[in-house]
Amino acid sequence: MNRIEEQKLSVLIITFNEERYIKSLIESIDFADEIIIVDSYSTDSTTEILKSFPNIKLIQKQFIDYTSQRNFAIDQAKNDWILFIDADEYFTPKLKAEIISTINSKDAVSAYFIYRVFMFKNRKLRFSGWQSDKIFRLFSKAHCRYTEDRLVHEKLIVNGKTAVLKNKLIHYSFASYSEYKMKMYKYGILKANEKIKKGQKPVRLLQFLHPVYTFLYQYLIRFGFLDGLKGITICYLNAYSIFIRYKEFFRITSSKI
Structure with missing residues (x-):
């Protein structure tokens, strides 16, 4: 992937009721050539905040699942280089500089992992499985696409080489117990539907063993x-x-009998 001219960067974000962090996030991505927000009809002040930024392309689309929402956003981007971020993430100056340097390097690869610092109630969580949290955030549109067999915890399929950036994203995952519990509940529902979509069969014993093992x-x-x-x-x-x-997996499958 030879670099002849300065590369343009499209920053993509999917949102729903993100009024808490969205303003500071937008202000932290002033290095983007294009910012596209795909909003799932937020009911808080998210869209009003976004409309105050003249450089943002705001598209509202009904939410079906995370993968289809992300692939839709990719299709709207004008530039090949994509930086896909969540509304509760924040960029440090060092990470910004590294991203710009990376996409303009003659040795750039197809996709880059970025490590994240997990914040719990605005304080850093050091362990609990999050100490090695990394995710694809920067990639070439021509070589990457999210697989459609996942509805949540999306998986980016990369045609080419990958690498890891040195600097980390700050991830303000949630501010309260009830907020995170609701988030985990929604993820559980989506994962149940994902299993059904794949044609998997429920195993009663796993309903108890899998959560215990995870904890x-x-x-x-x-x-x-x-x-x-x-x-x-x-x-x-x-x-x-x-x-x-x-629980949802068994509920849906039993209702179809």
């Missing part, structure tokens, strides 16, 4: 206990999402 793995093996009460909370809520997944 113990993150709390013990991934050192959640070192995060104190925060670690217990995160590990429990992640296990709760697994439980909801199987």
Whole structure:
């Protein structure tokens, strides 16, 4: 991927009721050549905030699942280089500089992982499975697409080489217990529908074993206990999402019998 001229960057964000962080996020991506927001008809002040920025292209689209929403956003981008971020993430000056330098490098590859610092109630969470959290955020549109067999926890399919950026994103995942619990509940519902879409069959024993395993793995093996009460909370809520997944899975499949 030889670089002859300065590369343009499209920043993509999907939103729904993101009034808490969206203004500071937009202000932190002043290095973008294009900013596209795909909003799922927010009911808070998200769209009003976004409309105050004249350089943003705002599109409203009914939410079906995360993968289709992301692929739709990619299709709207004018530039090949895509930076896909969440509304609760924040860029440091060092990460901005690295991104610009990377896409203009003659040695640029098809896609880049970015590590994230997980924030719990505005304080850094050091363990509980999040210490190695990294995700594809920067990639070439010509070589990447999100696989359509996932409805949540999207997977980017990369045709080419990948690498990892040195600097990290700040991830303000949630500000309260109830907020994160609702998020995990919604993820569980989507994962249940994903299993049905794939034609999988429910196994009753997993409804209990899988959540217990998830909690113990993150709390013990991934050192959640070192995060104190925060670690217990995160590990429990992640296990709760697994439980909801199987509960909904069984509910849907039993209703079809």
